[in-house]
Amino acid sequence: MRMLRPLWQPPSLPAGGVRQMRIVATGMLIAMAALFIAARAIGDVHPAVPFIQSFAEAAMVGGLADWFAVTALFRHPLGLPIPHTAIIPRNKDRIGDTLAIFLRDNFLTPVVVARRMRRLDVASAAGRFLSQPGGGDGRLRLGASRLAADLLEGLDQERLGGMAKAALAQRLRALNIGPLAGQALDAAMRDGRHAPVLDGIVKWAGRTLEANDHLIRQMVHDRAGSIMRWTGLDERLSNAIIDGLQKLLDEMADDPGHPLRAKAEEGLRTLAHDLQFDKTMQAKVARVRDEIIDNPAMQRWIDGLWEQARSGLLRAARDPQAAVAGRLGEALQQLGETLQGDRRLKAMINRFTRRAAVGAAASYGDGIVKLVSETVRGWDARTVTSRLENAVGRDLQYIRINGTLVGGLVGLAIHTIDILL
Structure with a gap:
């Protein structure tokens, strides 16, 4: 269903300007009340006064009705426990469950993910990015490089190095x-x-x-x-x-x-x-392999290999432009061109990406849905009300403003028709 554009919309306010918009909407309602009182006070001094009075009267009704409707979403109007008010605080758990079900049914089911992933050409996008290492402003590459450098420096190097060396030794033994x-x-x-x-x-x-x-x-x-x-x-x-x-x-x-x-x-x-x-010969070779791996000289070589790899990764992360300027850059650029031109490779990568996304949705979709539902359930009513009001409160105040204007125009139209008939 297409949303109607508001009849009047004040200049855009910064994020979090709900309070200012509420003041504007309330000010319009007060202005309509003052206009109505003034029109009744001056009487029939001019033929246009009844029209102004009808406009102001209907505008007050429209503004008050929309104020009640907007307020009833988040709290009890005037603090009165009127039925079917404070709708969001009273139904926050149901809202969380509904939001979770909406995410699951529209975004996180394997069928939906597969259908959406068919439209994405991940291989071509990656190819364009790799084939133009100097293109754009480089903010994506710089941000990724800073993140990688921070991760490498923030991790426990002894534990990370031990894990890397143990993994290398395990692969060699296998x-x-x-x-x-x-x-x-x-x-x-x-x-x-x-x-x-x-x-x-x-x-x-x-x-x-x-x-x-x-x-x-x-x-x-x-x-x-x-x-x-x-x-x-x-x-x-x-x-x-x-x-x-x-x-x-x-x-x-x-x-x-x-x-x-x-x-x-x-x-x-x-x-x-x-x-x-010959299994016997293979066993002898395996024993020799294990003896070589356990040799202190070999362990020192593995240590040096890890340090060189870590230093190289840090240098590349801190200076991504230099990392892609030499042979590595040429290789990445050639890979990007291949990804864009080789249809079989492109289809294989896109198929792998699609299967990975579908597998992630199948494996973790229910967990994500459950996380959303439990997170909303864990919020108190005031938190839910505050966050939703900050998110949509400005648009709801536009409803009040437009309700005031629309109500006034409807009242003016009714009065005009009444006079003509």
Whole structure:
């Protein structure tokens, strides 16, 4: 139902100007009473006086009727316990329940939320916001950044850091590294990416042998008999062992099809298979993983990782323009353009947003409705009356003013018709 515009509306008053509007409406009623008394006092000195008297008389009736109606909403007129007055204080619980039911039936049911969410293109809105990082006055971004910075600084850093580090350690422990490592090794061997690794191992073995040949010589010398040492055979045996090992490593480095390389590749394939399917091997890898996580050096690394992340978040929150000026800004802008141009991604995000909103309405709608109802029930009658009167009191005073004017015009019309007939 369309609301009628008032016949007369005084200049807009600041919020909370109920008292001023009440003075205006009451002043008009008093003015009509004074006009009526003056018209009766001067009598028929002029043909227009009866019209003025009829206007003032009907205006008083209209103004008084609307004053009674408006006052009866919030309190007893003149303090008299007239039936069906002080309607809002006496029915505040029913009003709260009705408001809660209205919210539930019109806003918080999954069907209504789903229907309203179909009209929203959240992905495009987010895309426009991200693709124009410097657009607008930046108040939204600055406000969000200040809020994020205040939240980060206001939280208990030790507890928050402990929670973050515990969550990271828990995620690392939950990671089944064995199958992942096995799949990575298997894929590397299929593509031949393991060959440079084997070459590096062979070269490292050659350099290690060359740097530590004295250990082999000493080992052979200590275990050789006195006759071999006296004849110098221990030295010749040491040279033969070292030369043989060096020749073997050189052949492995030069010949990709060397039998020992084939054996090594076979061992790698077996390791890749065991990492993926052997529970015993996976358990061994898991124990190694847990030992690494429990190592103090690893814990210090996790601590440093959290501090770096927190410092980075604070820097980005305190200076959002700098945060979106570099590669991050380019990535966000590209993401925004993708959100606007990729129909499949846009549809997926909008569908996810719609499902999340519908799920929230289904899970928390009744709780919100109950909160509204219980909050209104918890207010006393004076609180309810004061808040509603402050919210709609000015408009109700407009009703009084218009009632006075409309009543006067109706009285004038009736008097005119009476004269004409």
